[in-house]
Amino acid sequence: MKIKTGIVLSGFVNVALIVVIAAFAYHDLNRILTKLAFVEIADDLNTLFLEMRLSEKNYFLSNDPGELADIKERLASAKQVVGSMRGDIVRATGAANYAELVEDIGEYGKTFPEAGQDRPPDADAEARIRSAGKKLREFSETLIRLERKEVHRIIDNSTNGMLLSFWAILLSTVALSPVSSRRILNALKKIETLTKSISQGRFDKIEEHPGNNEIASVIRAVNSMSQELRNREEELLQTKKLASLGILTAGVAHEITNPLNNISMIAQTFEQSYGDLDETMRLEFMKKVENEAERIKNVVINLLDFSKPKQSQRLTADVRELVEHTMALVRNMLDVSAIDTALDLPQGLPPVLVDEHQIHQVLVNLITNAIQAMAPGGRLSVAVRAVSGGAAVEIEVRDTGKGIAPEHLSHVFDPFFSTKGVGGTGLGLSISYGIVKNHHGSIRVESEAGKGTAFTVTLPAITSQNFAEE
Amino acid sequence: MSGKVVMVIDDEKIVCDMAKIALRKEGYEVETFVDLVLAVERLKGRSFDLVITDLKMKGIDGMEVLRTIKEKYPATKVIMITAFAHLSAAIEAFRGEVSDFFPKPIKLKELVAAVKRAVGDEA
C-alpha cells in the first residue's frame, strides 16, 4: 500500500470516527433535551397535583367552596397536561399505568362534586379523596424519577460512547500511525546509511523494499544512483589511468629506448667489428641481445597491466610486494625527476585482500603527486608496517616536497581539486580515496608547508578472524 | 692512431662497451664509467679530449657533468646522448656548449664521426 494512500485512509478513518461520534452526541443531546422538556412538564404536573392537594387539605379544614373551584380548575389543566403527555407517559410507565392515571384523575374529579354539596364530606369520602390525591402525587413523582433516571442513562451511555470513540481515535492515531511512520523512519535510516557510505566513496546497495510504495521507489532511486556513481567511478578510474599512463610515458620511453638502443648498438658492433670479436664475445653479445629483449618485454607487460580495464578481483597479497611492484612501475619517473628513494619494506607482514591493479594505481597516484611536489634531489620514502596489533597494514608515502597549505588540506581528496592548473586533473586522490574505501581501508594525509607530505593508506589485514568472516 | 683520450659515461654498460669497441677501432684511448661520481672523480686525475655522457641516468643529472666540465675543464669537448627524445628541445639550448647531441638509439658510425669532428680529427 502506498504511504500516501495509508495516510489518506487513516485520516479518513479518523474523520469518519469523529463524524459518527458527533452524530451520536447530537442524537443523545436531542434526546436529553426532549427528556428534560418532558421532566419539566412532569414537574408542572407534580406542582399541579401538589397545589391540588393543598387546596384539598384547606377544603377539608375550612370547607371553603372557593378551594373546591380551585381544585376543579387545576384538575382540568392536569387532565390537559396528561392528555398532551400521553405518548411520553405511556412510554415511561406503560399503557396500564397511563390508563390508571387517567382513571385516578377521573376518580378524584368525580369524588369532589359529590363532596361539594355545601356540606362537609363524610369521613369515608374524605379518605377516598385523600388516597386518590396521594396516588396522583405518587404517580407524578414516579414519573419524574423514571424520567430523570432515563436522562442519566442517556448521559451515561453518551459518555461511554464518547470515551469509547476517544480510545478508538487515540488507538488509530497512536497505534496505527506509528506503524507507518516507523516504516518511513526505518527506510530513511537505511537511506541515510547508504548516503553516508556513498559520501565516503563506497557505492553500496541497500536491500530493496518490497511493495510499490514511496519508500520502495526512493530506495530504488538511491540504489540506481549508487549504481550510476559506481559506473562513473569506474569510468573515472579508467580516465585517470590513461592520464597516469601519459605521465608514465616519459619513463616508459626511457625504459624501452635503452634496451632498444643496446640491441641496436650490439647489432651495429657485430656488423662493423665482426672480425675483431672472438667466439666468446660473439656469443656474449647474443646473450645480451636476448637479455635486452627480455627487458623490453617486461616493460610492455607492466604497461599492459596498468592500462588493462579494471576487473575487480580481490586476491591475497603482500603489501611489500605491492610496493615493490609499484616502484618498478615508477622507477623511471623517479629517475627522470632525480628523486632519491628510501624504502622500508619489512618481510612477514600480515597479508591483505586487494585488487592489485587498484592498489598499484593508488600508490602510483601518491608517488606521482609526491614527485610533482618535489624539486630534483628530493626524497621519496615508502614504508609498510603492521598496525592495530596486526589487524591492519599501513603503507606510508612520504615526500620532502613543498607540502600542502593548511587551507587546502581538507580539500585534497575532493574530486577535481587541484593546484596544478591545466597540469592536474584533481582526480588522483579522490579516486585513490574511493579505491581504498572500497577495500574497507582508510587514507590520511599529514603535511607541513615547505617541509613535505605523508599519505598513509591503511588496509585491513586478513587475520584469522577476518578470514573466517569471508 | 690519434692518441686522443675519450671518456664514455652511461649507466647502460652495453653503451659503454660498444662505444669503446667502435672508438678503439678508430685509435682512441677510451675510458668508460657507469657511475657518474667515479667519472667526475676521474676527470680530476686526467685530462680528456672528449666526454660522451648520457644526459639522464638513474638519480644523477648529466647536465651537472656538462656544467662541471665547462667550468673546470673548458678544453674538454662534450657529446650528449639521451634516451629521452622529448628532451631534444632542452638540449637544443646547449647547442653552443655541447659539440653534438644524440638521441638513442645511437648510430655508432655517426657517433664516431661526431667524435672525430669534435676533437678535430676529421679527414
Ligand SMILES: Nc1ncnc2c1ncn2[C@@H]1O[C@H](COP(=O)(O)OP(=O)(O)O)[C@@H](O)[C@H]1O
Ligand atoms: N604529495 C603532495 N604534496 C603536495 N601537495 C599535494 C600532494 N599530493 C596532493 N597534493 C595536492 O592535492 C591536489 C590534488 O591531488 P590529485 O587529486 O592527485 O590531483 P592532481 O594531482 O591532478 O592535481 C594537488 O593538486 C596538490 O595541490
Ligand SMILES: [Mg+2]
Ligand atoms: Mg595527482
